[in-house]
Amino acid sequence: MRAVAVLAPAIVNSGRLVAGRYRLQALLGRGGMGRVWLAEDELLRRKVALKQLVLSGEANQVRASALAEARSLARLDHAGVVKVHDVIEDSGDQWIVMEYLSGRTLAETVAADGPLPIPDVRRMALHLVDALRAVHAAGLVHSDVKPANVQLCDDGRVVLTDFGIATTIDDEQTLPSEVLAGSPAYMSPERARGDAVGPASDLFSLGATLFAAVEGSSPFGAGDPFTTLVAVVEARPAPFTHAGPVRPIIEALLTKNPATRPTPDQTTAALLAL
Incomplete structure (x- = not known):
């Protein structure tokens, strides 16, 4: 997974419904590779962490980065490694759906x-x-x-x-x-x-x-x-x-x-x- 120059992310607000399923509630953190949101999975009624990929370049590069990170995590089944649930796209943004961690x-x-x-x-x-x-x-x-x-x-x-x-x-x-x-x-x-x-x-x-x-x-x-x-x-x-x-x-x-x-x-x- 290669990091490339960061561009300003699309404007995303708390309350947005992502992919018709995940309701953003609060921004948990941000870094060079993306922003992480607390969200409510309205289908399964559980809290999840949604990582919005923030990378420059062509859409296929962003998609490849999201898939690569998700596949890396999917290869692991360990209590000490954050679990990934899905990779989704919404309005051109790439998102990784992960377990929400307390603490x-x-x-x-x-x-x-x-x-x-x-x-x-x-x-x-x-x-x-x-x-x-x-x-x-x-x-x-x-x-x-x-x-x-x-x-x-x-x-x-x-x-x-x-x-x-x-x-x-x-x-x-x-x-x-x-x-x-x-x-x-x-x-x-x-x-x-x-x-x-x-x-x-x-x-x-x-x-x-x-x-x-x-x-x-x-x-x-x-x-x-x-x-x-x-x-x-x-x-x-x-x-x-x-x-x-x-x-x-x-x-x-x-x-x-x-x-x-x-x-x-x-x-x-x-x-x-x-």
Whole structure:
């Protein structure tokens, strides 16, 4: 799935009925790849999340992007991965219909409450490693693991969301514009350089996400995107002050060389050994 230049989306208002079935209720979030709405499925009488694809280019490119993301998610049946119900088109807009998740994102939680306690970080990490294991087993690389894409649900689920820039494991990244499709402060060094990425790239992003959970900010956030990318490639992480026993695990995940990062199984074993 390739990110391309973003254009201003069509005007969409709360209350709009999409595809004669989904009533928009509130805007949940927005990003470079689209807008996500809370909607009511008036046929099945349930809440869903509706992602409106916001991409420039020909209509077939937008359609292909929506189908690619939906197919990626459809290949996965895991409690830690957001579920997709359908892909629809309405008035020229492409939409992905997904399960509605309660709770807050990790980013929202840290912003509101500060860093998470170590036991909560450990539990969340175990869930995320298990979800990534399933993602990689399906032949996919998420490519955008970050606090804003981790949902901490009210029922205790920890769910990985937004597969808008996911790629297949054997898909080589070659276009410089693709590097900026994700979040510089959480991407791996190899992705920041524009090299091919694999499952180890998601593990680096997981390490950066866990750092943010326990320390309150990204380990490489250096202001502007370019400076941040340079820090990701060349600099050591920011100092640890609250990580305690999870520090060695996070440090291992943040290893610059993807070949020497721990695997999901090794990361799980280290977390269980705490």
